[in-house]
Amino acid sequence: MNTLKIGDTVPEFSTTDQDGNTVKLSDYKGKKLIVFFYPAANTPGCTAEACNLRDNYAALQEQGYELLGVSADSEKKQSNFKKKYDFPFPLLADVDKTVIETFGVWGPKKFMGREYDGIHRKTFVVDGDGKVTKVIDKVKTKDHAAQLLD
Numbered sequence: 001m002n003t004l005k006i007g008d009t010v011p012e013f014s015t016t017d018q019d020g021n022t023v024k025l026s027d028y029k030g031k032k033l034i035v036f037f038y039p040a041a042n043t044p045g046c047t048a049e050a051c052n053l054r055d056n057y058a059a060l061q062e063q064g065y066e067l068l069g070v071s072a073d074s075e076k077k078q079s080n081f082k083k084k085y086d087f088p089f090p091l092l093a094d095v096d097k098t099v100i101e102t103f104g105v106w107g108p109k110k111f112m113g114r115e116y117d118g119i120h121r122k123t124f125v126v127d128g129d130g131k132v133t134k135v136i137d138k139v140k141t142k143d144h145a146a147q148l149l150d
Contacts, residue, residue, distance in 0.1 A: 001107030004124060008132045013102045017090040018078035023068070030128040034060065034067045034148060036139075037105045039119045041073045041081035041091070049121070049141040050087060056145030057088050063149065068092055070099050071119060123148070 004010060014024045036053065038046040050069055053060070060067065067089035071078070078091040092099055100106045105120045121141075125134035125148065136147050 001104055001120070003104035003120075003122070004102075004132050004135070006132050006135060010124075010126055010130045010132060011102050013099045015092050015094050015096075015098050016075060017092055018075055018082050020075055021090075023090060023092055025126075025130060028066055028126070028128075029130070031066050032064045032128060033126040034065050034123060035070060035099075035103065035126060036067070036123040036144070037070050037100065037103065037119055038121055039071065041071055041077050042084070045121070045141045046071070047081075047085065049139060049144050050081075051085055052142055052144045053089070054085065054087050056149070059149060060145060065125075065148070070094050072097055072100060 010025055012025050014022055017023050038049055040046055053067060069091040072094055074095060075093040078093045082091050094100050097106055100119055103124060105122050107117060107120060108115060109118045121139045123136040123139055124132055127133050140147060
C-alpha cells in the first residue's frame with residue numbers, strides 16, 4: 001500500500017459520483033478539498049463518520065473546504081446512502097478503485113482474526129494546487145469533523 005503523504009501531489013483522477021456524474025480532481029482546482037475514504041456505505045462506522053461530517057458541513061465550508069466521500073460501492077448504493085442521510089456532498093462510486101488506488105488506501109486489513117484486502121478508513125486534506133496538506137490515519141468516526149477543524 002503506497003499511501004499519499006503530506007507534501008505529495010495528488011495525481012489527476014476521474015470517476016463517477018452517486019448520480020453518474022463525472023468527478024475529476026481538476027474540478028476542485030483552487031479549492032481546499034477533504035477526501036474521506038470509508039469501507040462501505042450504510043455500515044455503522046461509515047454512517048457515523050459521514051453523518052458527523054454532514055452535521056458539521058457548514059463549519060467546514062466556512063473554512064473553505066469542499067468534501068468528497070469515497071468507497072468502492074456502486075452508484076446505486078452511494079445514491080441510496082446519500083438520500084437516506086441527506087448528505088450535502090458528493091459520494092464517489094469508485095467501483096474500479098481508481099481514486100482508492102490513487103490515494104493508496106487499498107491494502108491488507110485484519111478483522112476478527114481474518115485477513116483480507118479492503119479500503120482503509122483515511123482522510124486527506126488537499127490544497128488548491130493538488131498537494132496533500134494533512135492525512136488523518138486514525139479517523140474518529142463520531143467526531144471526525146473536529147479532527148479537520150482544529
